[in-house]
Amino acid sequence: MSQPTPQRKATRRDMYVAAACGAFVALMVGASYAAVPLYDWFCRTTGFGGTTQVATAAPTQTLERTMTVRFDSNVMPGLPWQFEPEQNTIKVKLGEVVTVYYTVTNQAARETTGQASYNVTPLTAGIHFHKINCFCFTEQTFARGEKREMAVVFYVDPKLAEDAEHDGLNTITLSYTFYPVREPSRVKTSQTSAPETR
Structure with missing residues (x-):
């Protein structure tokens, strides 16, 4: 059975890094959309500000x-x-x-x-x-x-x-x-x- 070449290992690593970066960006975008309603809810619940x-x-x-x-x-x-x-x-x-x-x-x-x-x-x-x-x-x-x-x-x-x-x-x-x-x-x-x- 042949071992993965260094080039294939690098390609896989790059794919994992790209997927992780994509997931992080999606999470940040979602968090920014949720921030306003969450802050509004927090203020209304606690009387903050x-x-x-x-x-x-x-x-x-x-x-x-x-x-x-x-x-x-x-x-x-x-x-x-x-x-x-x-x-x-x-x-x-x-x-x-x-x-x-x-x-x-x-x-x-x-x-x-x-x-x-x-x-x-x-x-x-x-x-x-x-x-x-x-x-x-x-x-x-x-x-x-x-x-x-x-x-x-x-x-x-x-x-x-x-x-x-x-x-x-x-x-x-x-x-x-x-x-x-x-x-x-x-x-x-x-x-x-x-x-x-x-």
Whole structure:
């Protein structure tokens, strides 16, 4: 039986190296596509970076401890909107479900679409700030000159009272920034309806 020649050994080795490199590149490409949704999931789960939580129901208790919630609004260049909260601050009890409104006016002579990003400060409070409904969950499309009130329904989790890290916390700032959407999705969104508060 003949032994493989040095040339055949080198060819096999090159094939293994090429296959390993190809597998590595495929793994890296897959990881880069998965990174964004995984990071988003991580932030939503842990409240990392001030990411708020999404709730499907109101909490079962309300505490007497109150929190001042400040509202901040920003619009990035390229989106000709006026965007502001109807009130700058409110006081809420832990566990109290509240609805607040922002007013948006499209100052362009054409239809425009925006999507809001959001977070809270201090960043560590994100795990305790729960939204039941929010205009920020979807793209918002406005006709030229259209003005609209948009609601956000939220509560501050009563579990914040058990979090020693937040013993001295008495103010949370909810911040929104609207970004222009160049290619809006096919489904146009209208005003997000807010569920009734208790």
